[in-house]
Amino acid sequence: MIQIENATKTFGQGDSAFTALRDVSVDIAANEFFTLLGPSGCGKTTLLRLIAGFEPPTKGAILLSGSDISRLPPNQRPVNTVFQNYALFPHMSVAQNIAFGLEMLGKPKAEIAKTVDEMLRLVRMEELKDRRTSEISGGQQQRVALARALAPHPQVLLLDEPLSALDLKLRKEMQIELKRLQSETGITFVFVTHDQEEALTMSDRVAVMNAGRILQVGSPRDIYERPSERFVANFIGESNFLDAERIGGDVTLAAGGSFAAAVPEGVPEGKVSVLIRPEHIRVRGGQPEAGELSAKVETVVYSGDATTLHLRLATGEVLKARMANAPDSDAAVPAEGQDAAVSIAPGAVTVLRD
Amino acid sequence: MSEATTHRPTYRPGELEAEANAADNRNRWLLSLPALVIIVCAAAGPLLVMVVYSFLTPGDYGNVKWEFSLEGWIGTLVQRDIFDDTLMWADAHLSIFWRSLSLSLITTFLTLIFGVPTAWFIATQPPSRKQFWLFLVTVPFWTNLLVRTIAIQELIRSEGVINLVLLKIGIITEPIQMMFTDFAIGFGMTYVYLPLMVLPVYAAVDKLDFRLVEAAHDLYAGRWTAFRRVILPLIKPGIIAGSILVFVPSLGAYVTPRVLGGGKNLMFGNLIELQFGAGRNWPLGAALSLMLMAAVMVSLIFYVRVTSREQADG
Numbered sequence: 030m031i032q033i034e035n036a037t038k039t040f041g042q043g044d045s046a047f048t049a050l051r052d053v054s055v056d057i058a059a060n061e062f063f064t065l066l067g068p069s070g071c072g073k074t075t076l077l078r079l080i081a082g083f084e085p086p087t088k089g090a091i092l093l094s095g096s097d098i099s100r101l102p103p104n105q106r107p108v109n110t111v112f113q114n115y116a117l118f119p120h121m122s123v124a125q126n127i128a129f130g131l132e133m134l135g136k137p138k139a140e141i142a143k144t145v146d147e148m149l150r151l152v153r154m155e156e157l158k159d160r161r162t163s164e165i166s167g168g169q170q171q172r173v174a175l176a177r178a179l180a181p182h183p184q185v186l187l188l189d190e191p192l193s194a195l196d197l198k199l200r201k202e203m204q205i206e207l208k209r210l211q212s213e214t215g216i217t218f219v220f221v222t223h224d225q226e227e228a229l230t231m232s233d234r235v236a237v238m239n240a241g242r243i244l245q246v247g248s249p250r251d252i253y254e255r256p257s258e259r260f261v262a263n264f265i266g267e268s269n270f271l272d273a274e275r276i277g278g279d280v281t282l283a284a285g286g287s288f289a290a291a292v293p294e295g296v297p298e299g300k301v302s303v304l305i306r307p308e309h310i311r312v313r314g315g316q317p318e319a320g321e322l323s324a325k326v327e328t329v330v331y332s333g334d335a336t337t338l339h340l341r342l343a344t345g346e347v348l349k350a351r352m353a354n355a356p357d358s359d360a361a362v363p364a365e366g367q368d369a370a371v372s373i374a375p376g377a378v379t380v381l382r383d
Numbered sequence: 384m385s386e387a388t389t390h391r392p393t394y395r396p397g398e399l400e401a402e403a404n405a406a407d408n409r410n411r412w413l414l415s416l417p418a419l420v421i422i423v424c425a426a427a428g429p430l431l432v433m434v435v436y437s438f439l440t441p442g443d444y445g446n447v448k449w450e451f452s453l454e455g456w457i458g459t460l461v462q463r464d465i466f467d468d469t470l471m472w473a474d475a476h477l478s479i480f481w482r483s484l485s486l487s488l489i490t491t492f493l494t495l496i497f498g499v500p501t502a503w504f505i506a507t508q509p510p511s512r513k514q515f516w517l518f519l520v521t522v523p524f525w526t527n528l529l530v531r532t533i534a535i536q537e538l539i540r541s542e543g544v545i546n547l548v549l550l551k552i553g554i555i556t557e558p559i560q561m562m563f564t565d566f567a568i569g570f571g572m573t574y575v576y577l578p579l580m581v582l583p584v585y586a587a588v589d590k591l592d593f594r595l596v597e598a599a600h601d602l603y604a605g606r607w608t609a610f611r612r613v614i615l616p617l618i619k620p621g622i623i624a625g626s627i628l629v630f631v632p633s634l635g636a637y638v639t640p641r642v643l644g645g646g647k648n649l650m651f652g653n654l655i656e657l658q659f660g661a662g663r664n665w666p667l668g669a670a671l672s673l674m675l676m677a678a679v680m681v682s683l684i685f686y687v688r689v690t691s692r693e694q695a696d697g
């Protein structure tokens with residue numbers, strides 16, 4: 030559907046030049062819910078602007094259904110945007126904002142009215158349809174922006190942090206609503222967020238970005254369980270990074286213990302860094318048996334549904350372990366200062382590229 | 384405020400606010416007092432004098448005699464023949480009024496044509512250069528109006544710069560008569576009032592959020608439609624303010640038509656001046672001034688009506 034081929038975007042010239050995107054290539058499939066995830070300033074909005082056509086790429090090309098659209102103006106691309114700052118027209122009412130795209134496409138009046146009503150119902154703004162957009166709350170503005178971009182039924186919808194201004198409850202509802210909309214309408218969604226949970230729960234695939242590059246593209250499970258780089262692992266969820274020695278698909282931790290591990294491409298044999306998620310670690314009090322590591326419990330933090338332990342390994346490395354709480358689990362958790370035996374679930378060790 | 388809160392420890396709900404509002408209102412009156420004094424002394428007072436004078440009898444050497452008369456007002460519309468006292472329409476006044484009106488409208492139109500693109504250009508410059516361009520636009524304000532008008536005269540008179548250049552390069556063989564024509568007045572007024580159009584339009588364009596223009600393009604609007612549907616409505620307040628700022632003083636312009644239009648091509652301002660000077664008919668002058676003011680008021684009210692109705696419609 031959308032192919033981005035070696036897109037580079039540099040703002041300014043000479044000394045003040047700033048490269049916001051570096052050689053980004055990615056294929057987004059039709060009817061996919063594709064998410065760009067990354068910290069502030071990593072180039073998410075810039076990539077959307079390239080797809081929408083507000084900025085030409087400095088290098089590279091953008092293809093839509095096989096044809097190069099890099100030089101098409103935004104009004105000739107079947108792509109609509111939900112802007113990060115909403116960009117609603119302040120001199121028009123909510124309904125007029127939603128109707129704008131349809132009017133520009135020259136749709137008949139009756140059809141416009143019908144679609145606008147549908148959209149108003151969808152984003153639950155029927156009562157406020159005659160309000161000025163300056164007279165509604167931030168969350169309501171965000172919903173109008175969504176309705177306005179959806180109304181012309183584009184092939185691709187670009188959403189730049191469309192839920193960031195909503196309260197938790199509405200945000201969860203809109204997440205489900207968006208997901209439903211996307212599968213019903215068959216529109217390809219390119220969704221930007223810096224909320225990892227939102228990215229994991231909503232997306233078919235996620236691209237993790239940092240400093241103008243795409244580091245990894247994959248399903249939420251891939252990204253979470255088999256991150257290829259330390260940055261990706263760190264950005265999504267809690268992580269333990271340990272030193273290890275790799276021979277083929279086997280990894281021996283510096284702290285002891287040998288595991289079969291997933292290995293991304295391009296990692297040399299020898300010293301590597303591995304990731305173990307805290308919830309993949311089991312801890313019990315007492316001395317380690319075969320296949321377990323010995324550790325000392327430093328702190329125990331209770332947080333409702335789980336308990337997090339900070340363990341000191343023989344190598345001096347700190348390991349976080351997260352154990353789900355059950356009514357009878359209290360006795361099983363070792364106390365602070367105790368010796369403990371640590372076991373790591375099979376398949377929990379991932380080699381990182383970094 | 385603080386005094387009120389210290390002596391009375393308990394308040395019924397709403398009382399505090401009412402108290403604060405009253406104090407606020409008192410302060411507001413006090414603060415607006417200087418402006419009120421100026422308005423009363425400098426605007427309402429002289430205006431009252433004009434109204435009174437327009438109903439008096441002209442004195443023999445200017446000034447007025449304190450006898451009630453409607454001659455001043457009658458004189459704005461009709462003329463008494465010097466020999467046989469028959470009345471006829473004061474065509475001269477009407478045609479001067481008409482010329483003033485049309486020249487002012489043309490001036491407003493021309494300042495729009497030149498001013499809006501200029502304002503747009505300045506507002507879209509990088510911030511460091513904006514200041515420079517704004518400075519250039521306002522420079523003429525720092526020079527006396529008469530001096531500026533005479534400078535224009537230097538440009539357009541028969542031996543002036545424009546004619547000399549055109550003669551030199553052989554486009555014309557005879558100098559073009561530009562001085563003392565309506566063209567000269569329109570040209571001069573456009574130049575003089577251009578900054579009054581550029582500045583408010585600049586302020587509006589500068590405030591314009593260009594992301595809205597992007598949103599319009601994103602929703603399939605081409606350049607022209609985006610301009611008409613999004614940009615124009617948003618900068619309209621600036622355009623209206625500029626048009627009022629140009630139109631109102633144009634209608635009463637005096638110096639520019641006097642210098643560039645000569646004695647023949649009078650505008651309304653000159654006609655009024657004539658009554659107070661050589662014409663020695665102060666009541667007529669006062670009545671003509673009030674008519675001019677009424678015309679300005681009517682056009683302002685019209686503007687306000689149109690704009691507020693549009694705002695209500697959304």
Ligand SMILES: Nc1ncnc2c1ncn2[C@@H]1O[C@H](COP(=O)(O)OP(=O)(O)OP(=O)(O)O)[C@@H](O)[C@H]1O
Binds near residue numbers: 040049068
């Ligand atoms: N027009 C521009 N000129 C110069 N630099 C720019 C321009 N637009 C963006 N940048 C820079 O490019 C980088 C990426 O910006 P971008 O807006 O794409 O970030 P983002 O990932 O969307 O961040 P956020 O999550 O904060 O919205 C930033 O460092 C920003 O300062």
Ligand SMILES: [Mg+2]
Binds near residue numbers: 073074113
């Ligand atoms: Mg952004």
